[in-house]
Amino acid sequence: xxxxxLRRAGWFLVTLWLVVSVSFVLMRAVRGGPFSSERALHPAxxxxxxxxxxxxxxxWKQYLQYVGPLDWSAEGHALVGGDGTRPFGGLLxxxxxxxxxxxxxxxxxxxxxxxxxxxxxxALALVWALALGLPCGILAAVRRxxxxxxxxxxxxxxxxxxxxxxxxxxxxxxxxxxLGWLPPAGWxxxxxxxxxxFVLGLPFAAYxxxxxxxxxxxxxxxxxxxxxxxxGLPPRLVLVRHALRAALLPVVTYxxxxxxxxxxxxxxVEKIFAIPGVGTHFVNSALxxxxxxxxxxxxVYTVLVYALNTLVxxxxxxxxxxxxxxxxx
Amino acid sequence: MSARGSASPAxxxxxxxxxxxxxxxxLLFLAASGLAALLAPLLPLASPRVLALAGEARxxxxxxxxxxxxxxxxxxxxxNEPPRSxxxxxxxxxxxxxxxxxxxxxxxxxxxxxxRAAPSELELALLYRPELxxxxxxxxxxxxxxxxxxxxxxxxxxxxxxGTLALALAGVTAQDGYGPLGALDRALIAxxxxxxxxxxxGPWLGTDAKGRDLFARCVFGSRVSLSVALAAxxxxxxxxxxxxxxxxxxxxxxxxxxxRLVDVLYSIPFLFVVIFVITLLGEYRTELARxxxxxxxxxxxxxxxxxxLTMARVVRAxxxxxxxxxxxxxxxxxxxxxxxxxxxxxxxHLLGIVAVYLTLTLPAVMLYExxxxxxxxxxxxxxxxxxxxxSDALDALNPLSVAWWLVLGPALFLGATLLxxxxxxxxxxxxxxPRLGRNG
Numbered sequence: 001x002x003x004x005x006l007r008r009a010g011w012f013l014v015t016l017w018l019v020v021s022v023s024f025v026l027m028r029a030v031r032g033g034p035f036s037s038e039r040a041l042h043p044a045x046x047x048x049x050x051x052x053x054x055x056x057x058x059x060w061k062q063y064l065q066y067v068g069p070l071d072w073s074a075e076g077h078a079l080v081g082g083d084g085t086r087p088f089g090g091l092l093x094x095x096x097x098x099x100x101x102x103x104x105x106x107x108x109x110x111x112x113x114x115x116x117x118x119x120x121x122x123a124l125a126l127v128w129a130l131a132l133g134l135p136c137g138i139l140a141a142v143r144r145x146x147x148x149x150x151x152x153x154x155x156x157x158x159x160x161x162x163x164x165x166x167x168x169x170x171x172x173x174x175x176x177x178x179l180g181w182l183p184p185a186g187w188x189x190x191x192x193x194x195x196x197x198f199v200l201g202l203p204f205a206a207y208x209x210x211x212x213x214x215x216x217x218x219x220x221x222x223x224x225x226x227x228x229x230x231x232g233l234p235p236r237l238v239l240v241r242h243a244l245r246a247a248l249l250p251v252v253t254y255x256x257x258x259x260x261x262x263x264x265x266x267x268x269v270e271k272i273f274a275i276p277g278v279g280t281h282f283v284n285s286a287l288x289x290x291x292x293x294x295x296x297x298x299x300v301y302t303v304l305v306y307a308l309n310t311l312v313x314x315x316x317x318x319x320x321x322x323x324x325x326x327x328x329x
Numbered sequence: 330m331s332a333r334g335s336a337s338p339a340x341x342x343x344x345x346x347x348x349x350x351x352x353x354x355x356l357l358f359l360a361a362s363g364l365a366a367l368l369a370p371l372l373p374l375a376s377p378r379v380l381a382l383a384g385e386a387r388x389x390x391x392x393x394x395x396x397x398x399x400x401x402x403x404x405x406x407x408x409n410e411p412p413r414s415x416x417x418x419x420x421x422x423x424x425x426x427x428x429x430x431x432x433x434x435x436x437x438x439x440x441x442x443x444x445r446a447a448p449s450e451l452e453l454a455l456l457y458r459p460e461l462x463x464x465x466x467x468x469x470x471x472x473x474x475x476x477x478x479x480x481x482x483x484x485x486x487x488x489x490x491x492g493t494l495a496l497a498l499a500g501v502t503a504q505d506g507y508g509p510l511g512a513l514d515r516a517l518i519a520x521x522x523x524x525x526x527x528x529x530x531g532p533w534l535g536t537d538a539k540g541r542d543l544f545a546r547c548v549f550g551s552r553v554s555l556s557v558a559l560a561a562x563x564x565x566x567x568x569x570x571x572x573x574x575x576x577x578x579x580x581x582x583x584x585x586x587x588x589r590l591v592d593v594l595y596s597i598p599f600l601f602v603v604i605f606v607i608t609l610l611g612e613y614r615t616e617l618a619r620x621x622x623x624x625x626x627x628x629x630x631x632x633x634x635x636x637x638l639t640m641a642r643v644v645r646a647x648x649x650x651x652x653x654x655x656x657x658x659x660x661x662x663x664x665x666x667x668x669x670x671x672x673x674x675x676x677x678h679l680l681g682i683v684a685v686y687l688t689l690t691l692p693a694v695m696l697y698e699x700x701x702x703x704x705x706x707x708x709x710x711x712x713x714x715x716x717x718x719x720s721d722a723l724d725a726l727n728p729l730s731v732a733w734w735l736v737l738g739p740a741l742f743l744g745a746t747l748l749x750x751x752x753x754x755x756x757x758x759x760x761x762x763p764r765l766g767r768n769g
Contacts, residue, residue: 011589011592015596026609157755160751161692161748161751162740162743163719163743165703165719165720166736166740166744169726169740170736170740172723172726173731173736177731177733260598263598267600267704268700268703271703282604283604283706286605286607287608287705294604295605298597298598301598301601302597302598305597305598309596
């Protein structure tokens with residue numbers, strides 16, 4: 001287990017370094033930048049802005065400052081003229097730099113405001129995915145071949161096929177404008193939560209239902225389940241204690257990719273429902289050429305996805321001792 | 330020999346595929362909608378771009394529809410004084426229409442601006458046959474001015490049957506209902522006019538906020554959505570198969586390094602990177618255009634490059650197994666080069682699995698396309714795609730006017746296509762590779 005986690009951590013650093021370096025080079029190599037937008041700034045103003053964000057430095061110096069082994073700021077290492085209160089700057093000190101567009105905020109502050117919103121939305125979406133997907137999958141497997149099974153399978157295929165914004169549009173029509181039960185957009189209490197998180201979670205609920213059904217069908221034919229039945233255990237107990245535990249393995253493995261998908265889907269859902277989360281900030285930052293913010297979001301999400309995938313792989317071994325982590329790593 | 334050897338499993342797969350009614354129906358549906366997208370200019374649809382005069386969102390109606398206004402040249406005439414009688418005006422209009430017909434061989438319609446008794450402006454709207462280039466408007470302006478002058482005296486146009494009407498040519502404007510078209514599309518439109526004349530189908534799915542027919546926009550949008558998806562999926566297949574085959578065939582350290590890279594790429598949230606790259610490419614628009622790379626080309630290449638990972642993994646696993654097969658080793662022993670073996674012995678065996686993953690890549694790419702267009706980062710107006718239509722619909726939703734049909738139209742098209750692709754993919758997977766489970 002320790003070896004597995006260490007190896008994962010190593011590859012994690014490689015991944016992160018790759019993402020940072022490639023996007024940094026792309027970001028700084030690109031012409032234009034945040035200050036060349038609609039109106040031309042006075043040359044002196046632009047000069048001082050560029051100086052403030054260190055855009056007048058050579059690329060290698062900017063890179064080292066951003067990643068942080070060398071920090072040229074006043075608190076930086078004594079080696080490069082600082083007072084040494086902060087031995088490492090930049091990413092190494094978890095500092096994602098200032099935002100180009102929201103000039104009074106650092107990327108870290110923006111993320112600190114918006115990440116909890118997105119996290120709440122994503123977590124609730126995951127709850128929807130499991131709360132809807134698991135029962136549907138179990139029901140379909142137990143009632144295999146019936147009309148209910150067919151309907152559930154069709155529903156799952158639909159849920160996977162339909163894009164978020166289409167489902168969102170239809171549901172908004174029904175629940176907001178038709179029935180008037182829910183507010184159209186905004187953020188604050190649970191009512192605002194309900195529709196966006198459902199829309200976000202639906203495709204994943206569909207996948208979970210499929211995986212659960214397939215997993216259960218495979219397990220229900222196995223000898224040990226038959227044995228448990230033959231012993232005279234009540235069917236519900238066989239289902240929950242014997243079959244479900246093994247059948248859930250693919251679902252658990254799927255939670256890693258599902259979280260990544262929820263993070264991605266949250267871009268669109270946040271935009272539709274005007275939710276002030278990370279996704280909205282990311283889309284705006286891309287449109288505004290606010291590269292530090294865009295890069296910060298990408299980095300944070302890479303970290304999240306990687307961490308969750310690792311967690312899920314580790315959890316899979318707890319459910320199924322047959323999986324050896326070294327192979328999965 | 331190879332034909333007989335491969336026919337049997339292929340026929341078996343076809344039989345398995347045919348037995349799944351949903352997959353067969355999906356295939357037929359996709360073929361039909363692909364054909365409709367290709368032949369969209371031939372269909373008697375409204376123009377997807379021309380704005381209606383009284384532009385507003387109107388609910389769907391089941392009607393056959395009015396005349397087709399796609400290629401319209403309007404000659405605007407300013408009346409310097411109100412006509413002395415309605416009868417004089419009517420005769421003047423008839424005369425002007427006759428002149429316009431004489432000049433252009435088009436079908437003129439008279440539209441009046443201002444109150445009926447005292448119109449201030451007349452408009453001769455000419456419905457053009459598409460083989461006539463609407464860009465000839467400027468030329469038409471000069472010719473019509475000459476004609477008008479020859480029929481007028483100092484106090485205005487001599488109306489046949491007596492009387493004069495003081496008017497002046499205010500301008501000629503041409504409206505192009507399709508945007509730039511290729512030769513094939515132009516031919517299709519010409520054929521459409523020969524078949525259907527100026528007939529067009531009514532707004533079955535309603536019209537959008539600018540009075541444009543939603544059904545026509547969905548059909549024309551399918552051209553963009555489907556072609557972007559196909560092109561991106563093709564890029565993804567070429568890269569994925571090439572990468573996977575290389576890694577699997579040569580194996581060893583190369584394989585380890587290449588697959589490690591795939592693992593690393595897997596843990597990057599790709600939509601973010603795609604958005605990032607597309608905005609960066611936006612800065613180099615003019616340079617890319619000079620190289621012959623349009624925004625659309627860049628768009629589907631980026632999309633394709635972000636979806637090849639699964640394909641590469643699957644292909645690699647398959648090639649890894651093939652490499653150990655007797656016939657591949659025999660070919661190597663007999664002195665065949667690596668390239669020959671890959672081309673002749675390995676790639677043909679990948680067709681099935683590539684077909685399966687292609688049908689699963691297509692909906693993924695279509696989703697990406699519509700996501701990005703939805704976010705305003707993909708296809709740009711005046712081009713239409715389903716993502717743009719869905720985005721417009723959500724923008725148009727407000728408590729005052731609930732234009733539900735705007736949401737419904739693109740949802741139907743996009744939903745049906747994605748559903749069909751998913752069902753087809755599942756059916757193909759079951760048919761071609763029975764060893765894989767439904768979720769394998």
